[in-house]
Amino acid sequence: MIKRLPNFLTILRILLVPIFVALFYWGGEVRTFGATGVFAVAAITDWADGYLARRYQGVSPFGTFLDPVADKIMVVTALVLIASSGEIQALLAGILISVIIGREITVSALREWMAELGERNKVAVSWMGKIKATTQMISILLLVYERPLLGFSTRILGIALLVVAAGMTLWSMVGYVRAAWPSLMASGTHLDKEP
Known part of the structure; x- marks a missing residue:
């Protein structure tokens, strides 16, 4: 089970992207605390999935492919939103x-x-x-x-x-x-x- 956790965290990071976008555009305190919190969770999962995969020998071809993709989707989305604001x-x-x-x-x-x-x-x-x-x-x-x-x-x-x-x-x-x-x-x- 724990060997699958890194892939779960990577998928979670991708699923957080539309939530992040919605909270960012909501504005006000929802953006300040909600969007920031979602991005913080994504950043933590970025570190955690790599650590857990190495620690518990859970490195997989799927995770190796998807992890950098998930990182780039979240970061690029955030940068584009910040620029467009x-x-x-x-x-x-x-x-x-x-x-x-x-x-x-x-x-x-x-x-x-x-x-x-x-x-x-x-x-x-x-x-x-x-x-x-x-x-x-x-x-x-x-x-x-x-x-x-x-x-x-x-x-x-x-x-x-x-x-x-x-x-x-x-x-x-x-x-x-x-x-x-x-x-x-x-x-x-x-x-x-x-x-």
């Missing part, structure tokens, strides 16, 4: 969110390509990627919460952390590309060709 200056929001989402697409494609070559381990999640993800999650929590916290503006702190997360996003992406570059440039690398 107009609470961050449009140009800044556009740049930061384009960098973060663009990186996720690029690294996902890179990992898929390296898996085809049998060299996915070269682009395994790095410590920088984990720190980036944590910074990103905290910044989103602060931006969704939107109200002052302990006398600090959560918006200013959230934007500052999002800028840091975007910088780390680019840094970690460069690291992944550099690790994969010899394989990508190797002669004889097969390409899908149109018939």
